[in-house]
Amino acid sequence: MSIEINGKDFAKAPQPGQCLRTFLRELGHFGVKKGCDAGDCGACTVLIDGEPVHSCLIPAFRADGHTVTTIEGLARNGELHPMQQAFIDAQAFQCGFCTAGMILTCASLNQAQRQDLGHALKGNICRCTGYRAIEDALNGHHNVEDAAPGTAFGRSLPAPAGPQVVRGAARYTFDMAIEGLLHVKLLRSPHAHARITAIDKSAALAVPGVHAVLSFEDAPDKLFSTARHEQVWMDPDDTRVLDNVVRFIGQKVAAVVAETEAAAEEGCRLIQVDYDILPAVIDPAEAIAPGAPVIHADKGRAHRLANAPRNIVAESHGEFGDVAAALAAAAVTYEGTFTTQRVQHAALETHGGLAWIDPGGVLNVRSSTQTPFLTRRALADLFNLAPDKVRVYCERVGGGFGGKQEMFVEDILALAALKTGRPVKLELTREEQFIATSTRHPMRVTVKAGADKEGRLTALQLDVLSNTGAYGNHAGPVMFHACGECIAVYNCENKKVDAVAAYTNTLPAGAFRGYGLPQTLFAVEAAIDELARQLGINPYEFRRRNIIKAGDPMLSPPGAEHSDVLYGSYGLDQCLDLVERAMQAEAPKAELSADWLTGEGIALTMIDTVPPDGHIADATIVLREDGGFELTVGTAEFGNGTSTVHRQIAATALATTVDQISLRQSDTAHGGHDTGAYGSTGTFVAGLATQHAAENLASELKAFASGISGIDAASCRLENDSLRCGTRTVSFAELAKTAGEQGRALSASGTSEGTPRSVAFNVQGFRVAVNKGTGEIKILKSVHAADAGRVVNPMQCRGQVEGGVAQALGATLYEEMVIDSSGRVVNPKFRDYHLPSFADIPRTEVYFADTVDSIGPMGAKSMSESPYNPVAAALGNAIADATGIRFTSVPFKPDRLFSALSEKFGGGG
Numbered sequence: 001m002s003i004e005i006n007g008k009d010f011a012k013a014p015q016p017g018q019c020l021r022t023f024l025r026e027l028g029h030f031g032v033k034k035g036c037d038a039g040d041c042g043a044c045t046v047l048i049d050g051e052p053v054h055s056c057l058i059p060a061f062r063a064d065g066h067t068v069t070t071i072e073g074l075a076r077n078g079e080l081h082p083m084q085q086a087f088i089d090a091q092a093f094q095c096g097f098c099t100a101g102m103i104l105t106c107a108s109l110n111q112a113q114r115q116d117l118g119h120a121l122k123g124n125i126c127r128c129t130g131y132r133a134i135e136d137a138l139n140g141h142h143n144v145e146d147a148a149p150g151t152a153f154g155r156s157l158p159a160p161a162g163p164q165v166v167r168g169a170a171r172y173t174f175d176m177a178i179e180g181l182l183h184v185k186l187l188r189s190p191h192a193h194a195r196i197t198a199i200d201k202s203a204a205l206a207v208p209g210v211h212a213v214l215s216f217e218d219a220p221d222k223l224f225s226t227a228r229h230e231q232v233w234m235d236p237d238d239t240r241v242l243d244n245v246v247r248f249i250g251q252k253v254a255a256v257v258a259e260t261e262a263a264a265e266e267g268c269r270l271i272q273v274d275y276d277i278l279p280a281v282i283d284p285a286e287a288i289a290p291g292a293p294v295i296h297a298d299k300g301r302a303h304r305l306a307n308a309p310r311n312i313v314a315e316s317h318g319e320f321g322d323v324a325a326a327l328a329a330a331a332v333t334y335e336g337t338f339t340t341q342r343v344q345h346a347a348l349e350t351h352g353g354l355a356w357i358d359p360g361g362v363l364n365v366r367s368s369t370q371t372p373f374l375t376r377r378a379l380a381d382l383f384n385l386a387p388d389k390v391r392v393y394c395e396r397v398g399g400g401f402g403g404k405q406e407m408f409v410e411d412i413l414a415l416a417a418l419k420t421g422r423p424v425k426l427e428l429t430r431e432e433q434f435i436a437t438s439t440r441h442p443m444r445v446t447v448k449a450g451a452d453k454e455g456r457l458t459a460l461q462l463d464v465l466s467n468t469g470a471y472g473n474h475a476g477p478v479m480f481h482a483c484g485e486c487i488a489v490y491n492c493e494n495k496k497v498d499a500v501a502a503y504t505n506t507l508p509a510g511a512f513r514g515y516g517l518p519q520t521l522f523a524v525e526a527a528i529d530e531l532a533r534q535l536g537i538n539p540y541e542f543r544r545r546n547i548i549k550a551g552d553p554m555l556s557p558p559g560a561e562h563s564d565v566l567y568g569s570y571g572l573d574q575c576l577d578l579v580e581r582a583m584q585a586e587a588p589k590a591e592l593s594a595d596w597l598t599g600e601g602i603a604l605t606m607i608d609t610v611p612p613d614g615h616i617a618d619a620t621i622v623l624r625e626d627g628g629f630e631l632t633v634g635t636a637e638f639g640n641g642t643s644t645v646h647r648q649i650a651a652t653a654l655a656t657t658v659d660q661i662s663l664r665q666s667d668t669a670h671g672g673h674d675t676g677a678y679g680s681t682g683t684f685v686a687g688l689a690t691q692h693a694a695e696n697l698a699s700e701l702k703a704f705a706s707g708i709s710g711i712d713a714a715s716c717r718l719e720n721d722s723l724r725c726g727t728r729t730v731s732f733a734e735l736a737k738t739a740g741e742q743g744r745a746l747s748a749s750g751t752s753e754g755t756p757r758s759v760a761f762n763v764q765g766f767r768v769a770v771n772k773g774t775g776e777i778k779i780l781k782s783v784h785a786a787d788a789g790r791v792v793n794p795m796q797c798r799g800q801v802e803g804g805v806a807q808a809l810g811a812t813l814y815e816e817m818v819i820d821s822s823g824r825v826v827n828p829k830f831r832d833y834h835l836p837s838f839a840d841i842p843r844t845e846v847y848f849a850d851t852v853d854s855i856g857p858m859g860a861k862s863m864s865e866s867p868y869n870p871v872a873a874a875l876g877n878a879i880a881d882a883t884g885i886r887f888t889s890v891p892f893k894p895d896r897l898f899s900a901l902s903e904k905f906g907g908g909g
């Protein structure tokens, strides 16, 4: 076989049946990614004779005699291809996992194809950006700015990894070749609830190349939670690495470790497992009813399960005032029950990692994780290892959205490496991702609300049933958060919450962007709109009368407000104004027939800028010999943009430019502790630690310069990559040289403990058209205003908003994991799940409130997960405005809207 790849001839023959994607990766072309291996995502796109193809669908031998171009071959003679440069100029990526395939497809488009980008890009999915920045790249827009020394904060500076991302040189979790690597594959349960009575491994062990077959007898007999939090008491201890009881279809039963993936898969097929089938319960309401099968009968309060016999992992009940009396006295009331479905994060990079034991006896785990430090702690506990004998790290992570705030694979990787003594790799398939990793918690939310005739909210009550699935990772914290800010944002004397998180024999739910708030906001913001409508008050005005203002108590039952949540800044009023103004602006008239009904809706949200109960980040910064700086932080980069933001903060504090700041991150072998990149803490917490470290180093530099110049440190200031002391200017490089000659390193560290916390705000507005004959929805206008304090990087923050709105639109309009009555996921593929593509996502106008936070780093607040939160609620309100029908269940698929529409308007419109 002869194949030309990126201008070089290769004669290597592929394995029988091997696809081009894996063949190219074996040859070291790691820019060819896997998102699905099914032709649905485009992450594996390469050019064959100049035409884009999904290399996962092409047998490698079909490339014989053809020229193949991967992203690594697109740049010529050291010059980026114009499309690569356009992606840098527009910053058309976040995690960058889709970017190689996206660039190759975009680079191959002709003028005619560019006229219909929805069609031309239908084969390439981006889960992060919302596609606007990709369209900008195709249109040649330049979204990035420069910054003079000391002025990086507030500028739209490009991500430092951009050149590597567009060349396919950025290294993600699986982009690493290791000598002697073994592969891990998992046998998963076919039953929703069963006890394993026997496992016969003999046939599997006889497969050539199989090194080990691991089952519950081989795993530590310790309970833990896959959820990663700074405080372990936040989650129940209800999970084992491998258990002798399976509680959902897809739970791992055994692991086979082998020389090749094929041998490991064959081993899995040959394991004989005898099960004693147990009764299962799939519906959460049935699960908490008396007499239901008990899912964790062997556990109780000692394991932090609230009521194991009733399948209740966590519950919360409380009331301020007297809601029943307030509802009875209200001028208007509303009651409704809303349901939200199970959706997947669908980060394009699946969960997985590599593990090996180095010559020093340290267990190394290279993982697709948002929490390397907490995962190290959990592995050390599970395997009785000293913390310094475990290293967990990640390079670039291909998207997370909360789904990687878990330990789903590192435990089995560690077990396999420790048992075999060999390096091992486990990369979940897309199907495994759907059936065995976490999802958003489906919720049933009943809301009751009342208001007086002046339009003052007098009663607000939530009754929440959350389905956590078979394990309680994040169940309690998500449930508490879901019942927090969505009602704390309203002044109301009578509030009540009853919330229960229930176990069921379905795959576990977990952390997901928004952390429970999108589900409850869907109900609360509908109730607010319905009250306004009954009173004939404009929904903006009704909200203005009832939202908290700076200084008001932020109350949600059952507890008093968290005493460390403060108004570091307040911009909710501005956000409402910004959205109202933008929605009123004249828009081009849409050409719509009489079948289309139009309407508008808004929803607002507040979010604490840090999760409660501790979120710690350490940062260190060192003056390098060349006068630049090396910053070390523990937090991970997975598209959230923190590697850009941290450098901007440090460069501003040190009067330098971002190119002078090199960054080391997300590695437990370097630097102090970091709780993890979740809850939007990368800017607020790790950013504060970075600011403290940089400011401490600035003081250190002044003190050192004062010592050598004899000028008082108070008269020294940093400017333009140097220190000015009186009339004398010393460059940072000279300072480093002098310190080196004295045997000194100039460095400093900083810490943030995530308290006190501030609050951030978002308002989303939509104008929609609903076809009364078919239920089809068109989004005519989308506007989002965010209060992110002083915005560190406007371009990047806008991208987080666009991406959050796009992801939420997917969940509001299309996405749904369908679970059958046996607990099986019936649509574990992208193509049956419907991730939004370019054509599905409208442009969202993004506006920022003008506030400066007194707590966050240099006045900034977090803004990566909350843009998701108000989307379903705002769209539901817009549809209700258009149709007069309140739809209470997402996703708003046409077939679900159809019957109510035809009942009201007559079949066929």
Ligand code: FES
Residues within 6 Å of the ligand: 033, 034, 035, 036, 037, 038, 039, 040, 041, 042, 043, 044, 045, 054, 055, 056, 057
């Ligand atoms: S990996 Fe080939 S299309 Fe998704």
Ligand code: FES
Residues within 6 Å of the ligand: 092, 093, 094, 095, 096, 097, 098, 099, 125, 126, 127, 128, 129, 348, 398, 399, 639
């Ligand atoms: S940037 Fe496109 S998937 Fe992350």
